[in-house]
Amino acid sequence: MINVKDAGKRAKMASRSIMLCHEEQKNEALRLIADALLAHSDEIIEENKKDIENARERGMKESLIDRLMLNGGRIKALAESVIEITRLEDPIGEVVEEWERPNGLTLKKIRVPMGVIGIIYEARPNVTVDAAVLCLKAGSSALLRGGSDAINSNKCLVKVIKEALGKTEISPDAVMLCEDTARESAVEMMKMNEYLDVLIPRGGAGLIRSVVENATVPVIETGTGNCHIYVDESADIEMAKNILINAKTQRTGVCNAAETLLVNKNIASVFLPVAKEALSEKGCRILGCERTREIIECEEATDKDFATEFLDLIISVKVVENVEEAIEHIERYSTHHSEAIITENGENAKKFLREVNSAAVYHNASTRFTDGGEFGFGAEMGISTQKLHARGPMGLKEITSYKFVVEGNGQVR
């Protein structure tokens, strides 16, 4: 079994082979990985079945088993997404800025790979392929640590990836899996500053909290989204209804789904009945504040509800005085992921977009667009909810660093 320290050391050693690769070498490696996934489809499904059997024995919920499951169609989709990434522009080597100093020194700020990117995730084997391939395209080694529930699938997927890398100039060690799935190994990984340049947790709130609390390696916090839709007094009712239903119900288990509806008091008596009907049609429970309950019948919302990311068909609703109170509420309860204002009033929109301190702020659009694909990044490593390094959806650029190249002719201070 490859322990986490060995895996880290090998990923670090290999990072130089991938760091200096040209775009075409990386794309060729990705194409070989896609081919290998398809060629080893049966073997991957076999190993995945072991994980599913074990999970069933342990009584895992069917919804989680569905996320764990790989079949022919899913492996094909995975291979296709790898090919998609070959089409994205290589971020490495880009001259971000270039200038000259009065003393004649020329400076270039150049985009370079991170080095080794660690990813800690749960029982979703597709993340193994997604994350590995994004790291490779961004010129970095990947140190992967998936959940124990997916260990057989992950081992097989990484074996297949390494086999493909074996045919290239990139070291197969550029993708390493920590096969030790004990909790201790995760904590050890979080402290491997000598081998890891950044650590990205992808998973539920518990995982992310554990990483933030334990890591000494720089972390990009991802995920939790207590997102708000504010329907201003001048909102187009039909538009507001469509955006609300989309943001709340199109997919409930995702971080960019809405969890709270804020409604301006001057439109509440018109909008809330419309909202209630549409939400109820989708089977969505409504928890309302006192003023909401004066207009529509619903359960009572507590303070705690306003702070909760339901990830379910439940929404909390509050009637507010004006855009200022909406902003206040958001600043108090939001996880600062994504918030939207629905309004025909340009001044209120401007105020909301400026003052709401979240990764993505929307005017007349659904919060569900906070996504690497929807933003046009072509791929996504996760959605950052911190302000350091990357904020919001992270594509290839967001998992790179930069360095300064300075050229002179003998300058000294």
Added chain:
Amino acid sequence: MINVKDAGKRAKMASRSIMLCHEEQKNEALRLIADALLAHSDEIIEENKKDIENARERGMKESLIDRLMLNGGRIKALAESVIEITRLEDPIGEVVEEWERPNGLTLKKIRVPMGVIGIIYEARPNVTVDAAVLCLKAGSSALLRGGSDAINSNKCLVKVIKEALGKTEISPDAVMLCEDTARESAVEMMKMNEYLDVLIPRGGAGLIRSVVENATVPVIETGTGNCHIYVDESADIEMAKNILINAKTQRTGVCNAAETLLVNKNIASVFLPVAKEALSEKGCRILGCERTREIIECEEATDKDFATEFLDLIISVKVVENVEEAIEHIERYSTHHSEAIITENGENAKKFLREVNSAAVYHNASTRFTDGGEFGFGAEMGISTQKLHARGPMGLKEITSYKFVVEGNGQVR
């Protein structure tokens, strides 16, 4: 006494008042701070004298006392540096990127303040003013925690800054000092994720290690620099000597000073005697590898010496086969701060600049230029030695974040 939690809470509350300020409001506040520093010069010097007396009683070294000391000239220089920062372009509100999606959504990536920036530093009261003013100009609150040795100076400086802010629309709480200088309060600060968006340690290796190990707040690691000068076989001897002497001896206690000289074997017999004479003239001790000691007389360098940031008039010297071995040595021993190649060979320069994985890489110039002022950033919050968020010198832009502003006309997924 204001404890760290209260200080953090107040800085967070105040961050909205500064976040939304326009450039001119911030510059006006900075001018008032500069005025107040000059107006309260005597009082600041009085309080600083208490710190110096206490430090002398505790037997502090004179070189450290010099860094602690404020006098009329230094306060004037401090006030002038505040005025300098008013002249820098406001980074906030800059539209970094702007694009449209096929569905008609328009996206803007806009530079926004961090929120609250924590700075942990040692007994240099000038950092109190520098850091506070940089944070304000970058639209963030500052939570300052200086060393106990400077507590009287820091309290007085922050009082003066707050008095100036009291005359503006910015809350005086936008600059908070943690007056509790017990070790526990520093550790508590490192875990205040609810109040702090980022933590920047400024000081020696011990302080930085403690922050990296204890912090749950995102950290920007700064400082340690084991920097290298590689003299290639085609180097201009005179230029190489000048750069070496500048990088090693102009100021020894700084992170961008050179600590190791690498010399190509084909130029060693010519360059090493020249280097020795020039270094000895400056009183610099030389620790050489075996091959070095065959050419010049000097002490023996151990493996540990090559890994040491001397911050003193000491240099380790190694003769290498070629540019590849120089790069290997640097990758093994460097802290990846700043490294220089001195060569007339364009191919070797290109190879070195591309393959050396440090924040700043130089061709024919001194490593001493790795500095916010020298890079033209106008000011500096520190020099990052990590790859996340900021790398190398950090100016105003490097202490900001961004958000996405998305505008639509009813788009849903």
